[in-house]
Amino acid sequence: MTHFLEILIQAFYTGAEWALIAVGFGFIARTTNIFHLALGALFSVGGYSVYLLSVRNGLPIPLGIVIGAVLAGLVGSIIDRFIYQPVTGLYGQRKVNHLAPFVTSLGILIVIQNVIQIWFGASPLYVQPPDLGVTQIGQSRVLTWNLLKAAMSLAACGLFAFWLSRTRTGASAVALGQNAEGASVVGVSEISVRFQIFFATGMLAGLGGSLAILSHPTLPGDGFPIVLYGALISLIMPKAGIMTWWIASVGAAFIYAQSIASIGGGWQDTILQSVLMGGIVVSRILIPWMQRRAKLRAAAATLAATSAAAKPAGS
């Protein structure tokens, strides 16, 4: 039981980092149809900003986290305005090959991660988190910082969900995702809405990177596998809500931690990727197929009932 609880707690604070990417990736994919892999680079921008500001320049860590997240948000908006928008066009008017935004996103990820590597070096960097002591949960002892980290991630995703559900920007973003041309007809400014959602999702990714570098040594390329996990997690349930993605991220982190605990290090990536891909196959192939089959059966039953009812009347 203690072992299970320890893994669950570990999944809680590891999944909290992944969730900040999964939420951003899922929301951008839903509203703009772009697979925004560059979020992996924004993760590194946030983390390394905290290192630069707090370790090299002596700023307080909370201020470093805020500035890092804002910087990552700004980079996200700039990427959309000057790279994605010219490639994809606005209001769904320009038809592009679906590979183009993906390739540009991958290109941005590679450029930013390697610029960070040249600037800071290829060795992992770590920022000592504030000493908040240890918290006892059942028989497990957990660093209070890790609990605070999970709470910050949950709060950030909750705020994002609140902003989307209670503001005009949120409604406009959903409208753009469903029908970009229709949204433009009713006066939605795609440029403005996209600036805001890329800024917000960039901030989430930057916060993820900040929390990561405050928890364990981080490399410039660490955003790459995390954005891959985040992408697969959100694509299993592309229409799910923000908090569902958050919980799914914790679930994925639990599988990851459990694989290490039960099989040993080395296989966790294979197991998690296989489970996530299996989830996508089930959600995108198996379930739609079963739904189509159920609809066909229902239609056949209705037809049979109608013809059975019509026979006595006709005869």
Added chain:
Amino acid sequence: MEYWITVLTFALIFASLSVSYNISVGYVGMLSIAHAAFFSVGAYTYGYLGTKLGGGEMFLPAVGLAILIALAISITIGAIITLLPENFVVMGTFALQVIFTTLLINTAGITNGVQGLAGIPAPIIGPYEFASRTQNFILTAGLALVSLLIAIAILRSNIGLRARAVREEPAAALSLGVPVRLIQVSFFAVGASLAAVAGCVYAGVIGFIDPSSFTIHTSVQLLAMVVIGGMGNPYGALAGGFVISVLPALLIEMNIGEGAAAALQQILFGAVMILVIMLRPSGMFPERKIASK
């Protein structure tokens, strides 16, 4: 001179890989990020057979076996991922690549894990042994030529025309009776098989392989080669592969430190990928338009 022969030899291997990658990405629009996985299938098949079961004579049997393994994996995976929406294919193959790299590291009984397979013998084809630098260059030039000829033959065939229809308008192609999924899976499998052959040659030429040569970064590098060269054009893919493979050697010649050279090379790849998509989406050598009769 010998240094440049070696550089050109490896450039030809990657140019062949780029041509084979173009068959699935450029011809039929199926963006896979798992091409390095199929490359590793060939390299490890010959690496294992050459070191454990025999010498360079195992080269041709290894090529045959590698093609069979690559076909089996690509057809199985292709049949599943082509059922997914087109954007999801990318993520599916991304996952496949990660899984493959982990398998190479963890199945140490076959692959020798991170330590890799050393002492892979020079390939022997009939009476010829390809052991010296010049012989290796001839072997890789032959590989590049065969890959290019196959790619051109596919492109000019009736099925190549259908593949273009599948890439441009899958729904319209389906309505005209084109077997969209069959074509997608077939092209994916042909590309994978050619990558496996390139892997056998690579292992024979380099003599040592480890998982670091077949990671997701290799797949991304291949994507850069095809995007920069020109998707859908076999000559473009060949040129893209060749140029990008020679680039690191040029950076090292310019006395840029090895670590910085690798990072600079990546930045250059990424930046050129972005610029090509923004300014010249069809690449350096665009695909020829089909003349209407």
